[in-house]
Amino acid sequence: MQDPTPDLVIAELHHRGVPVVQFDAGDLSATLSRTARAGAVSAGRRGSPRTPTRPARPGPIRALYCRRPAASAFPHLDSQDASVAAAQVRRGPGGVPASLPGCLYVNHPHRIGDAEYKPAALAAAAACGFRLPPTVITNEPDRVRAFVRAHGPVTHQLISVPTHPTVPVAAVAAGEVDRSPSGTTHLFQQRIDKVADVRVTVIGDRIFAVRIDSGLPDWRTDHSTHTYAAIPVPDPLVRAILAYLRHFGLVFGAFDFALTGPAHAADSWVWIECHPSGQWSWLEPPTGLPMTSALADLLERGTP
Incomplete structure (x- = not known):
């Protein structure tokens, strides 16, 4: 998968003379091989991925920037065997990068997985003191209709959002709710005025907040409409943000907020979600915020 964000960080680390190995944990081509050992054979040593240019040895690895590994594909296998093979990759060689001793993870893949569960994220956000929009997660059409009548206008959102393509939020009216929600669980949320x-990007102990003015219900649908401005984060929000990251064991997070009033007022910020592997690089050029440098600093320093 094409992802320009790591390239910016790799270029910065190369400029600093910091050795870097880049690999995709989901890549099963001949360009990536992996061997791991444990127990009496190796006295506890762990193996690691090897690319055509260099190995990634466990000892020297001080930090791992975990982005979005590609899903393993097995077109030559039937669906059942492909499912089994994908599970072996994820739990076997894909687990090697998740078990590096003394390594700083940005973020650890297991912590990313924990934070991507939307019900858990909503519960943590409420406990940390964020203002949340009224939300219901259900597969019962009658409850959806009642929620729309009580809290309309309402939007429908995916609980698990795919990386690509962008799936915009959709407005929902009570009369439009049929039996479809009973097929699986859905998330409905009051539309924020x-x-x-x-977008608040947290990198280690540094916080970068960017106001996005788009005039769109969902700013992700058309970046050409945007204007950007770096803004400060009110102190109560800073405390809530850091508490949220501690709750999930994250050192990086990309938070989305809806702003309902003056940016200096903490109660104007409505928490929408936090992406533990979120994008940030497109915000750096128009604002001048040194996010690439901050991430390179964190990775170069290492130490969990």
Whole structure:
């Protein structure tokens, strides 16, 4: 999968003379091989991935920037065997990068998985003191209709959002709700009457907030409409953000907020979600915020 974000960080680390190995844990081509050992054979040593240019040895690895590994594909296998093979990759060689001793993870893949569960994220956000929109997660059409009548206008969102393509939120009216929600669990949320959006990117102990003015219900659908401005984060929000990251064991997070009033007022910020592997690089050029440098600093320093 094409992802320009790691390239920016790799270029910065190369400029600093920091050795870097890049690999895709889901890549099963001949360009990536892996061997891991444990127990009496190796006295506890762990193996690691090897690319055509260099190995990634466990000892020297001080940090791992975990982005979005590709899903393993097995077109030559039937569906059942392909499912079994994919599970072996994820739990076997794909687990080697998740078990490096003394390594700083940005973020650890297991912590990413924990934070991607939307019900857990909503519960943690409420406990940390964020203002949340009224939300229901259900597969019962009658409850959806009642929620729309009580909290309309309402939007429908996916609980698990795929990396590509972007799936925009959709408005929902009570009369439009048929039996479809009974097929699986859905998330419905009151639509926020907002004046702007804010993306807050946290890298280690550094916080970068960008106001996004788009005039769109979902700013992700058309980046050409955007204007950007770096803004400060009110102190109560800073404390809530850091508490949320501690809850999930994250050192990086990309938070989305809807802004309903003045940005200096903490109660104007409505928490929408936090992406533990979120994008940030497109915000750096228009704002001048040194996010690439901050991430390179964190990786170069290492130490969990």
